[in-house]
Amino acid sequence: MSRLLVVVVIFIAIYLLLKYYRKQLPKKDVPGEDTSRRSENMVRCAHCGVHLPKGESIVVDQKNYCSEVHRRAHTDEPA
Numbered sequence: 001m002s003r004l005l006v007v008v009v010i011f012i013a014i015y016l017l018l019k020y021y022r023k024q025l026p027k028k029d030v031p032g033e034d035t036s037r038r039s040e041n042m043v044r045c046a047h048c049g050v051h052l053p054k055g056e057s058i059v060v061d062q063k064n065y066c067s068e069v070h071r072r073a074h075t076d077e078p079a
């Protein structure tokens with residue numbers, strides 16, 4: 001019974017340790033990692049040329065737009 005208690009305590013300790021390290025790591029590593037990841041996923045608006053995260057862009061015909069307004073302005077442009 002006491003052995004089970006020790007195992008449980010060890011598991012809780014490992015859990016808390018992982019939780020603690022997970023909290024610590026982002027603060028230290030994310031800035032560099034985040035910018036590299038962000039620049040990887042950056043796309044350019046086909047209309048105004050502004051750079052924005054791919055997830056926030058509107059993709060139409062393999063072209064990226066920063067907003068619905070620019071998507072419309074670009075595609076409705078008289079040829």
Ligand SMILES: [Zn+2]
Nearest residue numbers: 045048066070
């Ligand atoms: Zn734009």
